[in-house]
């Protein structure tokens with residue numbers, strides 16, 4: 674049942690971690706933006722002090738949840754995930770105690786349509802995330818085929834506190850190294866002393882720090898459903914964006930985490 678091994682773990686802070694998982698069968702081919710299910714059994718230990726569970730899962734029950742892949746498909750050896758520990762979450766209260774060498778389930782089939790497939794090379798990407806919703810965008814910007822000639826790429830990362838800015842160093846390095854790349858980190862509960870952007874990601878659009886051309890700018894929204902609902906409403910009603918689906922292609926792409 675547990676078909677993979679944890680090969681790396683980086684704690685960003687007590688509630689956020691980056692996890693690297695190596696499937697026994699190797700990493701299957703996938704497109705940046707897709708996800709897999711990870712799972713642990715009910716027997717896996719929860720973190721010290723985790724709130725009591727309303728329903729205790731059976732020891733042999735596999736608890737599975739979806740996680741966006743943060744690594745590029747070019748990394749053939751392991752998947753990377755960026756995971757928030759939800760205090761009374763059935764799976765994440767167990768993932769909190771996982772360590773390199775531990776066994777874990779990873780779904781052999783990768784799924785999801787939140788990808789760059791079908792987007793013209795000349796079109797720009799505005800990749801808007803809150804929290805761990807940054808993961809699929811890390812996979813995209815880590816993959817060379819995303820960086821088509823002349824394309825502008827903007828990554829927005831909204832968090833609550835400045836200590837939640839995972840991947841800031843890597844994303845800042847792209848600003849220096851690549852033409853047309855913009856990184857906009859913003860913290861909604863930053864202290865007065867914080868020198869960076871303060872507020873919600875929606876404010877970047879309201880204050881026109883991000884200006885969109887619906888004909889050429891594809892907007893991807895990932896993470897907290899409240900942020901997605903707000904921006905989806907504004908971009909469809911004010912700018913004429915339509916939500917993308919396989920049947921009806923549009924320039925607004927959404928992935929809600931819950």
Ligand SMILES: Cc1cc2nc3c(=O)[nH]c(=O)nc-3n(C[C@H](O)[C@H](O)[C@H](O)COP(=O)(O)OP(=O)(O)OC[C@H]3O[C@@H](n4cnc5c(N)ncnc54)[C@H](O)[C@@H]3O)c2cc1C
Pocket residue numbers: 708738739740741742754755756757758759761762763764765766804805806808928929930931
């Ligand atoms: C397509 C897809 C991709 C996803 N990718 C990621 C990812 O890359 N990283 C990640 O951390 N999560 C991701 N999620 C969310 C993930 O699947 C789980 O829902 C989450 O880890 C909680 O699982 P749990 O069993 O611990 O909590 P559960 O016991 O299932 O409790 C779920 C409840 O926790 C809350 N919740 C869920 N996720 C969060 C969150 N991130 N922050 C705060 N509250 C939350 C919601 O209120 C939800 O109803 C993704 C979800 C989907 C649908």
